[in-house]
Amino acid sequence: MLESQFATGRDVRLACRSGSLTGQTAGLARGFAQANLVILPQALAMDFLLFCQRNPKPCPLLAVTEPGQVRPGEIAPDADLRTDLPQYRVWRNGELVDEPTDITRYWQDDFVSFLIGCSFTFEDALLRAGVPVRHIELQRNVPMYRTNVPCVPAGVFHGPLVVSMRPMKPADVVRAVQITSRFPRVHGAPIHIGLPEQIGISDLSRPDFGEAVPVYEDELPVFWACGVTPQSAIMAAKPPLVITHSPGCMFVTDGRDEQLAGG
Amino acid sequence: MLESQFATGRDVRLACRSGSLTGQTAGLARGFAQANLVILPQALAMDFLLFCQRNPKPCPLLAVTEPGQVRPGEIAPDADLRTDLPQYRVWRNGELVDEPTDITRYWQDDFVSFLIGCSFTFEDALLRAGVPVRHIELQRNVPMYRTNVPCVPAGVFHGPLVVSMRPMKPADVVRAVQITSRFPRVHGAPIHIGLPEQIGISDLSRPDFGEAVPVYEDELPVFWACGVTPQSAIMAAKPPLVITHSPGCMFVTDGRDEQLAGG
Numbered sequence: 001m002l003e004s005q006f007a008t009g010r011d012v013r014l015a016c017r018s019g020s021l022t023g024q025t026a027g028l029a030r031g032f033a034q035a036n037l038v039i040l041p042q043a044l045a046m047d048f049l050l051f052c053q054r055n056p057k058p059c060p061l062l063a064v065t066e067p068g069q070v071r072p073g074e075i076a077p078d079a080d081l082r083t084d085l086p087q088y089r090v091w092r093n094g095e096l097v098d099e100p101t102d103i104t105r106y107w108q109d110d111f112v113s114f115l116i117g118c119s120f121t122f123e124d125a126l127l128r129a130g131v132p133v134r135h136i137e138l139q140r141n142v143p144m145y146r147t148n149v150p151c152v153p154a155g156v157f158h159g160p161l162v163v164s165m166r167p168m169k170p171a172d173v174v175r176a177v178q179i180t181s182r183f184p185r186v187h188g189a190p191i192h193i194g195l196p197e198q199i200g201i202s203d204l205s206r207p208d209f210g211e212a213v214p215v216y217e218d219e220l221p222v223f224w225a226c227g228v229t230p231q232s233a234i235m236a237a238k239p240p241l242v243i244t245h246s247p248g249c250m251f252v253t254d255g256r257d258e259q260l261a262g263g
Numbered sequence: 264m265l266e267s268q269f270a271t272g273r274d275v276r277l278a279c280r281s282g283s284l285t286g287q288t289a290g291l292a293r294g295f296a297q298a299n300l301v302i303l304p305q306a307l308a309m310d311f312l313l314f315c316q317r318n319p320k321p322c323p324l325l326a327v328t329e330p331g332q333v334r335p336g337e338i339a340p341d342a343d344l345r346t347d348l349p350q351y352r353v354w355r356n357g358e359l360v361d362e363p364t365d366i367t368r369y370w371q372d373d374f375v376s377f378l379i380g381c382s383f384t385f386e387d388a389l390l391r392a393g394v395p396v397r398h399i400e401l402q403r404n405v406p407m408y409r410t411n412v413p414c415v416p417a418g419v420f421h422g423p424l425v426v427s428m429r430p431m432k433p434a435d436v437v438r439a440v441q442i443t444s445r446f447p448r449v450h451g452a453p454i455h456i457g458l459p460e461q462i463g464i465s466d467l468s469r470p471d472f473g474e475a476v477p478v479y480e481d482e483l484p485v486f487w488a489c490g491v492t493p494q495s496a497i498m499a500a501k502p503p504l505v506i507t508h509s510p511g512c513m514f515v516t517d518g519r520d521e522q523l524a525g526g
Contacts, residue, residue, distance in 0.1 A: 170456045177440040178452065189441065193433045194457045194483050220483075222459050 001011075001190050002028040009033075009076060009252040013084035022086045023100050024248035026120065033186075033257050034250035035115040036227045037063050038234065039243040041102075042067045045112035045242030047155025051233060052114070054152035060117040060254070062260075068109040075114045076254045082115050087246035094238035103243055111243075116227050117186035118250055119164060121257040123136060123207060125179050131172045134213045140172070142166070143207035148200025149191075151233060159233040163223040165204065167215040173222055180224065182261045192223040199223065211212055272293035272296075272339060272515040276347035285349045285364050287511035289383060296449075296520050297339075297513035298325050299379040299490045300348060301497065302366075302506040305330045307377035310418025314496060315377070317415040321424055321492030323380040323448045325516070325523075331372040339517045344376050356384040357501035366506055374506075379490050380449035381513055382427060384520040388442050392437045397476045404511070405429070406470035407489050411463025412454075414496060422496040426454065426486040428467065430478040431522055443487065445524045455486040462486065 002012055002021065008194045009032035015021035025034055033054045040048055045067075052059035070080050075104075082104045090098040090106055121140070123133050142164045149161040168176055173193060181189040192199050204221055206214045209228055214223050234242055243249060265275055265284065278284035288297055303311055306328075315322035333343050345367045345497040349514045352363040355367055363369075367470035382405070386396050396518045404429045431439055436456060444452040455462050467484060468475045472491055478484050497505055508514060 169452065170458055170461065173455070173456050174440055174452050177437055178444050189437050191434065191437070193436050195433055195481065198433065198481055218458065218461055236399050 003069045003117045005030060009254045010078070012252040013076065013079050016086050016101070017080065017083045019101060019124060024227060025086060025252055026248060029068065030124070031257055033062075033253045033255045033260055034118045034120045036218050037081065037245040037251050038114040038116065038230060039081070039111050040114070040234075041241060042110040042112050044156065044239050047157055048114065048230070048234070050154035051151070051157040052230065054154055055161075057187060057225035057230065058151065060187060061114060062117050062255075063115040065113040067112050069113070070107070070238065070246070071097055072113065072115055075115060076251075079251075082107055085245050085251050086249040089244050089246050090245070091235070094235050096158060099246055103197045106243060109151045114173070115251060115253070116230060117260065118227060119187055119224060120250070121186040122183045124257055125183065126176060129175060131168065131175050131178055131179070134167055135211070138213055140213060141210040143204070143212050144209035144228050145196075146208045156237040158238070159229070159234045159236050161197070162190070162209070162226045162229040162232055164210070164222050164226040165207070165211065165218040165221050167221050169219055173220055176222060184262050185260045186255060187225045187227070190222050191225050192221075194220040196221055196223070203226055220240065233262055241249070264423055268293060270505060272517050273341070275515040276339065276342050279349050279364070279526070280346045282364065288349060288513045288515055289511060292515050293387070294520055296325075296516045296518045296523055298516055299385045300344065300508040301377040301379065302374050302513050303377070303387040303497075303502065304371065304504060305373040305375050305423075307419065307502050311377065311497070313417035314414070314420040315379070315493065316325055316415055318424075318492065319415065319447075320450060320454060320488035321490065323450060324377060324480060325380050325448060325518075330375050330377040332376070333370070335376065335378055338378060339514075341475050342514075343452060344514070345370055348514050350510050351357070352507050354498065354505045355374055356509070357498050362472065362509055369506060378514060378516075379493065379522065381490060382450055382451040382487060384523055385443045385446045387520055388446065389439060392438060392442055394431065394438050395460040396493050397430055398474070403474055403476060404473040406467070406475050407472035407491050408440045408459075408464045409471045409495070414492060419500040419502070420496045422492070422499045424454070424464070425472070425489045425492040425495055426462070427471070427473070427489040428456070428477065428484050428486050430484050431483040438481055447525045448523045450488045450490070453485045457483040459486070484515055
C-alpha cells in the first residue's frame, strides 16, 4: 500500500502512528519529501540552529518548531513528531539508550525539533533523469565518510563534514551536478568530485557509515554533504538528552520533492 | 581603446572595417558576445546546417544568413561580414590559400554565413565567478583534442568531436558545470570530466590544436565541446571554397554574453 504510487506522506505517518510501520521509509510515498529529525532541549537549540545556519550544505533546515510543539507546521500540519516516524533513537550523554517507535513518554516541554532535508529527494530526481545510483541498485545504504574538512563551529557543536559518495560515469557527473544544484534544501550540488584523498578519504572501500559500493574504472566518485554531519556533531557534544530518527526511518512530509527545487 | 570597459562590439567591427585592427579579439569589447564564422556556398549550406542541428554542443548556431547577405541580422544589424572581422582564412579544396583582412573580392552571391557561439562567453562568466582559467592565466591558446566520439554525420560533413580542456580543482569543477550549463548557446556544460583516455585522449600534454597547459595533481581535466569541431568537419569534406575567421580573430556581435544565458 505505502509503496503504491498513490500513497501520500500522511499515509506513511498514520501507519507509523498506528504502529503498523516500524521500518525504513525509502521508496514509500514516492514524490513526497522525507526529512531527518533532531530533537534537542531548548538550552542547546540556539547553538544547533546556528550550527545549521553556518553549515547549510550538510544541514539544510526544512523546519524548526517552537519549544514543546509536536506539530512541525506547514510542512505537515497534522503530523505529531512524537508518533509519526517508524522508529526513533534516544541518546543520553552521547550514548544510545533506547530505540522506541513512539517517544511520547520521553517528551519534554522544552524540546525543539529540527527537520533537515534528506538526499532521498535528489536521488529520486537523479533516477528520473536516468542517472543510475549505485547503492540503490545494490539495495545498500549509501557509503558515508568523515572528511578532513571542518564544519564552522557554533557553541558546543563542531566536527568534520561527513559526505555521502555516489560513483558515476563522467557524463552522468555533469548531469548530477545540474540536477542536484536545483535542490539546495537537500544538500544541493556535490562538494567534491574525483580526488577523495584531497578531502581526507584514503580508502573508499571502508566508509565510516553505511556500506561500501564498487567504483568502476570508468567512473568518478562524487561526494555530497551529508545529513549525518549534524548527528555526528551532536554525538561529539554529548548533550544530556537528544532524540533522532533511526537510520533510514525518516519523517515523511506533505511537501513534494519538486517543491524543494530551487529553479 | 578597444580594451576599455566602454568599447562595444560595433567599435571592434568598425576598427576591423577601417583596417586598424587585424589581430586577435580576445579581451576586446568585454561583455559583448564573440562568434566563430563559417561561410559556405549555398550548395553545401543545407548539409552544414543539418550537421549543426544534429551536433548542437560543438556547433551552437547564433545566426545563419540568407544566401548572399552580408548583414547577419539582429545579432549585429549594421555589420558587414566581408569586412568586420580582423582576419579571415580562405580555403580551397581543404587547403589554406589566403589570409586576407577583407573578403570583398572573394564574395559570391550564393554565400551562406554561419555564426557559431564561442567559448569566450562562458570563460568570462567563469572568471567573474572566481573560477581560474589556466590558459588565460598563462596567456596561451586553449588546448584542444580530437576525441574518439563521432559527431552525427550530415551529408558530406562528418568527423570526431573536438574538445577544449580546462584543468580545475574539484570544487571549481562543480561551479564550472553550474555556470556553463547556463550557456547552451556557447557549448554549454562540459561533455566529460576527469578520465581523458575514455574519450580517446592519451596524452594531455600533446593537444591536437592550441597549446598545452599543466594539469596539477589536485586538479581534474574538464572537457567542453569545441567550435573547432565544425571547422574540422568542413576541412575533412574539402569543399571547393570555404571562408572562416582566422583563429582568435572573431566576429564581435552587439549581443551581450549574458543574453546568451539560458536561465
